[in-house]
Amino acid sequence: MTRALIVIDVQESFRQGARWASVSVPDIAERVGRLVTAARDRDETVIWVLHTEPGGGAFDPSSEFVRMIDGLEPLPGEAVLTKTTRNAFTSTNLQQLLTQAGIRELTICGIQTEQCCETTARVAGDFGYDVEFVTEATATFPIPHRDAPAGRSWDEVLADPRTLGTDAIAERTEYALAGRFATIRTLDEVLSR
Template identity: 60%
Template sequence: MTRALIVIDVQESFRARPLWETTSDLKIADRVNRLVRLARRSGDLVVWVLHSEPGSGDVFDPALGHVRLMEELERADGEPLIHKTSHNAFTTTNLRQLLTERGIRELTVCGIRTEQCVETTARLAGDFGYRVTVAIDATATNPIPHPDAPAGLSVAELLADPRTLSAEEVIRRTEYALAGRFATIATVDRLEAAAELQV
């Protein structure tokens, strides 16, 4: 086993936010489940990552009960579950140690949000020397307001602002930023097809 699937922040916290309705893929858990099944069939390690902000009083505060895997996902016995408090999955966790102890050199990364926790994890993993693949259609994100937009926009105001960056634009930008520098960009279909060829 030299490969691992890193599932980042596919958690109920996001569904508890009003912005969830604008998410690029409301059924992201379905594609993540396909990757998990693929990893398990291949004998790859599956690592589950949850974002936590203790004491924040918002949906990422564990005390409110939303910091848990989305209900469609099922973690198998022995699969690590780690909690992070930074954007990337390495800085505030023992992820690198866990991967090193198991001889992992290749990572497939998926999860929420594409340009935030997924991208920062992929960038750092690339700098650490891992061979990284981002399963781009097993990531999801939301529209991003313009930097000059007022704080606290409602969902309707966010979507009505012509300066808002759409979720699709955010994902495309992440593909351009990572490809050939920090990661290989692939789809779930492509990863499944590649696995079939190795059988």
């Protein structure tokens, strides 16, 4: 098969902070799981990516949280890559894996919509891949305004009218990607392919 499903950062690390209560797609693991099952049923490649940030905290590679969210499990033989950059290419051998397998089409899902998922889609588009971006199978969190004071509690961030909501983030990502870097697909469109 010439298609791969790239599962980006659907990891327990995100569930450790206060902002998880504001995640845009609380059932992200279930939605991604449906895509994984469909890809496996079609004999497509599934590649898992985990984000790491050495130096302590929930994203530190020595942390017990740098693993898939419960309910998601790579099969033997499925690549599990760890990255230290926003996109899944720069600090991994993803490009090499895709090239060796002859893969030219990518379906992208995961956490965070506008960061690691969008950035990976942009880089993949620049590399010439045919990219499907499944916004419904990505998740994100409200973003504080750039001029907001540092050190505020998550409740204060949410109460700030300048905080960008998750619907606006997803919409902006779709506008930025569509027709340039990726085709936006619904979950049902990909599942029924």
